[in-house]
Amino acid sequence: MGLAAAIRVQVEATLAQRVPAALTLKIKQAPELFSTGIAEVDAMLGGGIPRSSITEVSGASSTGKTSFALSAVASITQLGNACAWVDISDALSPEATAAAGVELRRLLWLRMSAERGKKVKVTDKPWSRLEQGLKATDLLLQTGGFGAIVLDMSDVLPQHARRIPLGTWYRFRLAAEHARTALIFLTQSPCASSCATLALRCEPAAAIPFSSSGETPLFERQQYEFARERNRNEGSPFLQRKPTQRVCWPAETLWSRVR
Amino acid sequence: MYAVLHPSNFFAQAAVHQRPELRKKPFVVLDGEPPSETVFAANNSARSLGVEIGMTRLHVEAFSEVIALRRVIEHEHTAHASLHHVACMFSPRIELVEERPGTYALDVSGMDLLYGDAGQLANKLRQSVMTAGFLANVAVAENFHAAVSLASSRTGVSVVPPGGEAHAIGQLPLTALHLTPEHEATFATWGIRTCADLAALAETELISRLGQVGKKLHSLACGTWPHLMFPMEASFEAGLVERMELDFPVEELERLLFLISRMTTTLLERVRGKARAIAALRVILRLDGGAQHERTVRPALPLQDTPTLLKLIQLDLETHPPCAAILGLELHAQSAVPYRAQHGLFLPQSPEPGQLEVMLARMRKLLGEKRVGSPELTDDHRPNAFRMVPFAPPQPRRNERPSLSTPIALRVSRPPQMVGVALTNQVPVRVFWDGASYVVRDAAGPVRVSGQWWSEANWCREEWDVRLENASAERLCRIAFDPRSRCWYVQGTYD
Numbered sequence: 110m111g112l113a114a115a116i117r118v119q120v121e122a123t124l125a126q127r128v129p130a131a132l133t134l135k136i137k138q139a140p141e142l143f144s145t146g147i148a149e150v151d152a153m154l155g156g157g158i159p160r161s162s163i164t165e166v167s168g169a170s171s172t173g174k175t176s177f178a179l180s181a182v183a184s185i186t187q188l189g190n191a192c193a194w195v196d197i198s199d200a201l202s203p204e205a206t207a208a209a210g211v212e213l214r215r216l217l218w219l220r221m222s223a224e225r226g227k228k229v230k231v232t233d234k235p236w237s238r239l240e241q242g243l244k245a246t247d248l249l250l251q252t253g254g255f256g257a258i259v260l261d262m263s264d265v266l267p268q269h270a271r272r273i274p275l276g277t278w279y280r281f282r283l284a285a286e287h288a289r290t291a292l293i294f295l296t297q298s299p300c301a302s303s304c305a306t307l308a309l310r311c312e313p314a315a316a317i318p319f320s321s322s323g324e325t326p327l328f329e330r331q332q333y334e335f336a337r338e339r340n341r342n343e344g345s346p347f348l349q350r351k352p353t354q355r356v357c358w359p360a361e362t363l364w365s366r367v368r
Numbered sequence: 369m370y371a372v373l374h375p376s377n378f379f380a381q382a383a384v385h386q387r388p389e390l391r392k393k394p395f396v397v398l399d400g401e402p403p404s405e406t407v408f409a410a411n412n413s414a415r416s417l418g419v420e421i422g423m424t425r426l427h428v429e430a431f432s433e434v435i436a437l438r439r440v441i442e443h444e445h446t447a448h449a450s451l452h453h454v455a456c457m458f459s460p461r462i463e464l465v466e467e468r469p470g471t472y473a474l475d476v477s478g479m480d481l482l483y484g485d486a487g488q489l490a491n492k493l494r495q496s497v498m499t500a501g502f503l504a505n506v507a508v509a510e511n512f513h514a515a516v517s518l519a520s521s522r523t524g525v526s527v528v529p530p531g532g533e534a535h536a537i538g539q540l541p542l543t544a545l546h547l548t549p550e551h552e553a554t555f556a557t558w559g560i561r562t563c564a565d566l567a568a569l570a571e572t573e574l575i576s577r578l579g580q581v582g583k584k585l586h587s588l589a590c591g592t593w594p595h596l597m598f599p600m601e602a603s604f605e606a607g608l609v610e611r612m613e614l615d616f617p618v619e620e621l622e623r624l625l626f627l628i629s630r631m632t633t634t635l636l637e638r639v640r641g642k643a644r645a646i647a648a649l650r651v652i653l654r655l656d657g658g659a660q661h662e663r664t665v666r667p668a669l670p671l672q673d674t675p676t677l678l679k680l681i682q683l684d685l686e687t688h689p690p691c692a693a694i695l696g697l698e699l700h701a702q703s704a705v706p707y708r709a710q711h712g713l714f715l716p717q718s719p720e721p722g723q724l725e726v727m728l729a730r731m732r733k734l735l736g737e738k739r740v741g742s743p744e745l746t747d748d749h750r751p752n753a754f755r756m757v758p759f760a761p762p763q764p765r766r767n768e769r770p771s772l773s774t775p776i777a778l779r780v781s782r783p784p785q786m787v788g789v790a791l792t793n794q795v796p797v798r799v800f801w802d803g804a805s806y807v808v809r810d811a812a813g814p815v816r817v818s819g820q821w822w823s824e825a826n827w828c829r830e831e832w833d834v835r836l837e838n839a840s841a842e843r844l845c846r847i848a849f850d851p852r853s854r855c856w857y858v859q860g861t862y863d
Contacts, residue, residue: 174863179775191717191719200860201743201779201780213742218743245734248727251727254717316842319833331776
């Protein structure tokens with residue numbers, strides 16, 4: 110045994126009561142991943158989105174957040190898990206959900222409404238809906254047993270989403286870890302900051318013109334681009350920042366499947 | 369071997385079963401249409417004051433100390449159910465003695481291994497009946513009719529050794545045999561007062577004077593008249609009812625929950641006794657003003673724990689509160705075989721049924737009845753036609769996902785937002801939405817859709833898929849033109 114190793118053993122033995130294995134690097138467990146159902150994105154993420162933690166997908170409208178989330182929920186329900194969709198703007202389309210392959214009976218859809226709750230004048234401010242959504246997410250995490258919970262805040266303006274206290278996201282992170290649930294946030298701009306284990310930014314990709322092969326032009330496909338901003342699950346013990354990775358993935362309309 | 373359980377003055381006991389504070393006071397139970405009500409039952413204190421069965425209300429009102437109660441048939445049913453429940457704990461074969469209300473005969477042959485000898489069993493039975501709130505006499509004998517006569521005439525516990533029936537009932541008055549008034553008068557004229565007197569008569573002489581009835585009466589007095597038992601097979605479900613009357617109107621639900629908790633626990637105990645669980649619980653609140661408020665809590669799986677059931681009732685009543693103060697409440701339970709699940713180590717995770725039920729009830733309270741559940745597509749041509757169904761995930765099972773391309777999701781605007789659209793050659797070129805102006809880069813359409821043309825609810829529209837762009841953002845939307853209202857609106861955004 111070398112001198113360095115001997116010293117290390119001595120130091121660890123001395124500190125064993127206070128700090129177990131003080132000088133040994135902690136072996137990090139490989140996170141359990143859920144496939145997103147999109148091969149390109151799975152390849153970039155190393156297998157899929159992590160379970161027991163927060164995944165934040167942010168971007169402007171029409172950048173593929175909902176399509177991505179539906180695809181992930183579809184593959185999770187196909188595994189036999191129950192999922193929940195907390196819909197702040199009541200914007201989920203059951204047709205699109207079914208088309209994405211989600212098993213509808215395994216999906217709990219919670220639709221927020223501005224009229225419900227406190228008897229206040231209905232305004233364009235989303236406070237009551239946001240409050241309901243956060244409370245509902247809390248209840249879902251406490252109940253446990255859901256494979257994935259999607260908190261859909263896609264239509265909430267960034268200035269409104271940023272006013273949610275940071276403590277909420279910390280609480281959600283702990284609860285998700287405890288409930289072994291993949292918590293997916295869909296937002297216009299990142300708001301969960303360091304609580305999100307995986308942060309994806311959706312960016313507008315090169316626009317594909319509408320097809321004009323038939324009599325009338327037809328909207329057939331769209332190209333989306335994802336940039337990975339943060340992935341805490343990557344197994345480097347030294348926190349070195351990796352360059353942002355990008356991936357493009359295609360999505361098609363339902364009628365183009367028929368053609 | 370039969371054990372007979374006889375609550376003396378059953379109707380009076382049933383009337384005050386829910387109000388034990390009245391037991392020590394003189395009271396009468398009145399029956400009939402007002403104002404011609406008559407005394408139907410009275411307790412001993414009232415009788416000692418001079419009250420008699422059949423007196424009118426006016427007579428009773430002359431006794432200032434006597435409390436007059438109205439006869440409530442439901443209370444008698446509840447009392448019957450309680451006694452039946454106690455009897456069921458001691459024997460599976462029970463018969464209701466119809467000529468004596470509230471009297472149950474139990475076939476206790478072979479029960480000595482569980483409850484000890486006949487004396488111990490009778491004492492335990494009496495103790496259980498007293499715990500249930502009734503004062504009853506118990507008699508154990510080989511002969512059914514001897515046991516019935518003893519229980520109805522002798523206070524406390526009577527145990528007759530085999531073969532000693534004639535001796536045991538010998539000292540009882542003839543009324544213990546439940547004679548018809550004519551026979552009672554005949555025996556009175558003969559100077560026959562007790563069963564022993566009747567048993568001492570020659571059987572053939574009695575038959576020659578009274579006919580075949582004479583033989584029966586002689587055998588009854590000797591304690592040898594045989595009996596063929598027809599055990600009751602009472603509907604277990606019909607007995608799962610608990611009722612409560614309140615002394616004063618209650619408006620706060622929290623105060624009511626204490627009572628509901630107690631009643632639910634009682635029902636659950638009864639249900640558990642049969643190794644079953646509660647599948648549905650109907651709560652009927654009788655309100656001030658005569659109205660009724662009825663709610664049914666139906667958990668997804670039969671439950672056996674009070675806290676979950678209580679929480680479900682609480683959340684349901686908070687979501688649908690009664691419109692007036694509450695005067696009385698009833699709980700009707702429906703039982704079912706309890707849910708048993710074989711969990712596996714490698715099965716996908718799913719929410720625990722009890723917790724899920726409570727969570728869904730909380731969500732319904734938070735968001736509204738129609739906003740919680742799973743979507744189900746309806747057989748309709750109208751885009752985005754769906755209905756909400758209760759969330760009940762099936763057993764975890766892996767499915768193979770068909771390898772199709774990822775579809776583009778549409779985020780639906782509910783309700784559709786009105787927009788301004790500028791057209792050139794019938795094609796949208798500019799859209800004004802939410803105070804912003806967008807240039808239409810690409811437009812696909814129009815797609816003309818319509819439906820329900822045969823009814824008032826007919827609809828039609830022209831749909832366009834458009835790529836909108838302005839200085840700050842680009843959006844892919846579906847806009848539609850309604851020819852009837854001549855309005856453009858956004859149906860949704862592709863995302």
